[in-house]
Amino acid sequence: MVRILILNLVFLACLAGGARTAVPxxxxxxxxxxxxGSVGSIHSSPTVYGNTVxxxxxxxxxxxxxxxxxxEGRMADGFPIALxxxxxxxxxxxxxxxxxxxxxxTTKGTLYAFRLDGTVLWSQSLSxxxxxxxxxxxxxxxxxxxxxxxxxxxxRVSDGSEAGGLTFGRVIVTSLAQRSRVPPSRNYLxxxxxxxxxxxxxxxxxxxGPFGDPVSLDYSYSGRNLTTSPHRLLNVMPLGAxxxxxxxxxGSRVVGHGPGAQANASPAVPSTEVSTLMIAALEQTGxxxxxxxxxxxxxxxxxxxxxxxxxxxxGPRIAGSPVIDEADGAVYxxxxxDPTNPGAGGNLVRISAANGTRPTTWGREGVAPxxxxxxxxxxxxxxxxxxxxxxxxxxALYTFDAKTGExxxxxxxxxxxxxxxxxxxxxxxxxxxxxxxxxxxxxxxVSDPNDYAVYISPDNAAIETTPSASGPVSGRxxxxxxxxxxxxxxxxxx
Numbered sequence: 001m002v003r004i005l006i007l008n009l010v011f012l013a014c015l016a017g018g019a020r021t022a023v024p025x026x027x028x029x030x031x032x033x034x035x036x037g038s039v040g041s042i043h044s045s046p047t048v049y050g051n052t053v054x055x056x057x058x059x060x061x062x063x064x065x066x067x068x069x070x071x072e073g074r075m076a077d078g079f080p081i082a083l084x085x086x087x088x089x090x091x092x093x094x095x096x097x098x099x100x101x102x103x104x105x106t107t108k109g110t111l112y113a114f115r116l117d118g119t120v121l122w123s124q125s126l127s128x129x130x131x132x133x134x135x136x137x138x139x140x141x142x143x144x145x146x147x148x149x150x151x152x153x154x155x156r157v158s159d160g161s162e163a164g165g166l167t168f169g170r171v172i173v174t175s176l177a178q179r180s181r182v183p184p185s186r187n188y189l190x191x192x193x194x195x196x197x198x199x200x201x202x203x204x205x206x207x208x209g210p211f212g213d214p215v216s217l218d219y220s221y222s223g224r225n226l227t228t229s230p231h232r233l234l235n236v237m238p239l240g241a242x243x244x245x246x247x248x249x250x251g252s253r254v255v256g257h258g259p260g261a262q263a264n265a266s267p268a269v270p271s272t273e274v275s276t277l278m279i280a281a282l283e284q285t286g287x288x289x290x291x292x293x294x295x296x297x298x299x300x301x302x303x304x305x306x307x308x309x310x311x312x313x314x315g316p317r318i319a320g321s322p323v324i325d326e327a328d329g330a331v332y333x334x335x336x337x338d339p340t341n342p343g344a345g346g347n348l349v350r351i352s353a354a355n356g357t358r359p360t361t362w363g364r365e366g367v368a369p370x371x372x373x374x375x376x377x378x379x380x381x382x383x384x385x386x387x388x389x390x391x392x393x394x395x396a397l398y399t400f401d402a403k404t405g406e407x408x409x410x411x412x413x414x415x416x417x418x419x420x421x422x423x424x425x426x427x428x429x430x431x432x433x434x435x436x437x438x439x440x441x442x443x444x445x446v447s448d449p450n451d452y453a454v455y456i457s458p459d460n461a462a463i464e465t466t467p468s469a470s471g472p473v474s475g476r477x478x479x480x481x482x483x484x485x486x487x488x489x490x491x492x493x494x
Contacts (some may be wrong), residue, residue, distance in 0.1 A: 024415060025453035027443060032489040033065050038450030040086070042482030044104075045423065045465040049093040052076050052116065053468070053480050054102055055488060056087025062104060064118060065488060067478055073490065078118030084108045088131070089145075090466075094138035094157075094381060101157065102234040105132035105145055111153070113143075124160040126153045146418060187425075312356035314349045320378035320424065325402065326385065331355045334375035334390055334404075342393040342420075346374040348400060363405025372396035372411055377424035377466070385446065390433055391421035398447065412449030414435055414442055426467040426480060428493060433462025436483050442490070461485035 005212045033053075040059025047054045053065040065073050080433030091117075092103045101121065102114040107125035114120055126132070127147040136145040142154050142163055185282030206349035315335025322333045331353050338344035348368040351358050358366025373394025380389040381402060388400040395418035396411040418436035425434040427446065435441045457463070462485035469479040470493075478490040 014383045023272045026456035027441060027453045027491055029455070029489045030181060030492045032071050033063075033490075035073065039063065039487050041484045042076045042486060042488065043464055043483065044089040046468045046480045046482055046488065047091045047093060048468045048478075049100070049102075050116065050479055051470065053470075053490075054091040054093070054104075055465075055480075055482055055490065056083075056089065056091060056104055057143070057482075057486065058086040058088075059486075060085055060087065060106070061332040061346045062087060062091065062102075062112075062114070062118075063488075065439075067424065067490065068476045072478075076118075081118050083112060083118070084110050084123075090135040092138070094143075099161070103136035103138065103143055103145075105134070107131035107133070109147060110141070111145055111160065113134065113157070124155060124159040126155075135342075138271045158279070165492075185406070186478050193217065193435045240311065247453065274361030308438060312351055314351070315347060320373050323378050323381050324353060325381055325383065330402075332381065332388060334377070334379055336374040338374075342374050344374060345369065345371045348375065348379060348388065348390055348398075350404070350405060362403075368400055368405040368407070370398055372413070376421050379426055380425050382427045382446065385445070387429065391424055391433060393420045393422075394417065395420055395436060397421075397425065397444075399449070409449060412444065412452075414444070414449070414452055415440075415454060418442070422464045423463075423466040426469065429468045433467065433479050433491075435467065435468065437462040437464065438485070439463060441481060441491070443491070453491070455491065457483065459485055461487065481484075 004135045010274055031434065037091035039061065040057040042057050044056035048067055049127045051067045051069065053063075053067050055063050055065070058382050062083060064076035064081075065072050065077050070148075083104075083106050085106040087104060087106055089105040091092075093100050094103065094370075095101045100116055102116065103111065104114075105111045105126075109130045109132055110123055110125050110126075112120065112123045126145070130147045132145060132147050136143050138144070138157060141157055143157050144154050151406050155161065230343075251324040259406060298388055314333050315337070317339035319334040319336055324329045324331055329352060331351050332351050334346060335349055336342070336344065336346040346369075348363070348370055349358070350362045350366050350368075360366065362368075364477070370390055370392060371394075373392040373396065375390045375392055377391070379400075381387075382389065387408065388402045390398045391398070392398070392411075395416070395476065398411050399408040400406065401408055419438040421434060421436055423435070425432050426465055430446050432444050432449075433442065434445055439460040439462060441455040441457075441463055442452055443454075445453035463481050463483055465482040467479045467481050470477045477493045479493055480490045482488050482490060
């Protein structure tokens with residue numbers, strides 16, 4: 001009788017022109033951590049490696065939780081580990097089998113390296129007092145991470161010692177009377193007249209905007225060299241920082257991330273022998289900064305100073321880290337049309353990793369429009385199917401053909417109750433997983449967005465972390481998310 005009733009409801013919905021063709025199933029967590037109570041608010045996206053869920057919390061602890069088996073949902077031996085401040089960076093696991101390390105950073109500006117059992121290997125204070133929200137990325141002997149002041153740090157994985165870095169900002173050579181721009185491969189300003197300084201450590205310079213209009217920008221600097229002419233202001237970076245944003249690895253390795261001016265995103269380190277590191281500058285400080293026509297840069301990772309190779313302009317604000325398709329050398333980023341208005345819409349942009357140019361045959365001159373709010377975080381690239389998934393601030397999920405930039409279907413609005421997404425989706429097998437600010441966690445079919453299941457949080461706890469999966473290998477594997485009320489939820493993979 002119940003089955004007949006459900007079928008009748010579906011039939012009536014179809015007659016009425018309803019968007020959904022099936023009654024959504026109800027998701028229930030396989031386990032919840034902690035089983036009772038809660039920990040600090042979780043904005044650090046979890047990373048599942050082996051049979052351990054690594055996740056940070058605003059309470060300053062790095063947690064290790066058993067993912068599956070008899071001890072599932074319980075604290076792993078050696079955890080939690082108290083760090084020096086809140087953790088909004090996603091833990092990243094790198095290293096050869098048997099020699100893996102967990103890298104994570106704090107909002108106090110400290111980078112940590114641990115063994116899988118929680119043993120501390122080293123910690124380095126990179127930017128005291130400057131928050132780090134980005135996920136560390138490792139290539140070869142170096143670990144890369146970006147702080148929210150725009151500084152990209154490179155440290156040796158062996159002991160965390162210094163190995164060069166780059167302050168990525170719009171570096172302008174000016175006499176304060178004549179305006180010009182130079183590429184940001186130089187992290188200093190040259191001024192002919194030192195009397196033009198602001199207060200100590202601050203200077204305002206003027207540059208041409210994209211339409212020839214003068215634009216004034218404020219910079220900070222850490223030192224001066226006044227013994228030569230023109231004078232140099234060293235280690236220059238733009239003043240101001242945007243609100244916290246969370247970025248994360250996709251899958252078992254960190255792919256498709258990049259830091260930049262006001263950067264809270266993470267370096268993208270291709271797994272192949274590609275010699276570039278993709279870096280995105282997040283434009284969050286208003287029209288004056290965002291009007292300058294470069295906010296994505298590729299740098300040569302092996303060089304000591306991280307030498308820029310090319311720059312590109314992608315839009316007023318890059319919403320997330322770039323995703324690299326190593327098979328064809330494409331880089332995908334999501335952008336906003338208005339850097340201060342999440343409802344103004346945006347774009348999915350494709351550029352070439354080789355030279356930073358847009359393909360004219362993809363989308364509309366390399367751009368695929370995204371509406372229903374603006375895109376959030378980075379897109380998910382489903383390589384086997386050649387699909388791109390992008391979520392929006394309006395609670396919609398888009399699916400694009402990665403080869404053409406054309407939408408595969410109408411945007412999925414699901415049950416209309418997501419309100420907004422703040423992180424991107426994760427694809428495992430033939431399902432797409434994503435959590436929303438309304439406390440709903442969705443699982444939908446890749447082939448049919450109307451075929452979905454939903455979990456509704458009983459305490460309306462926002463899910464602002466990107467899911468991470470433990471498999472799939474067997475029916476007991478799980479996909480895991482964290483909530484702002486300090487819970488970790490694990491759902492069984494089909």
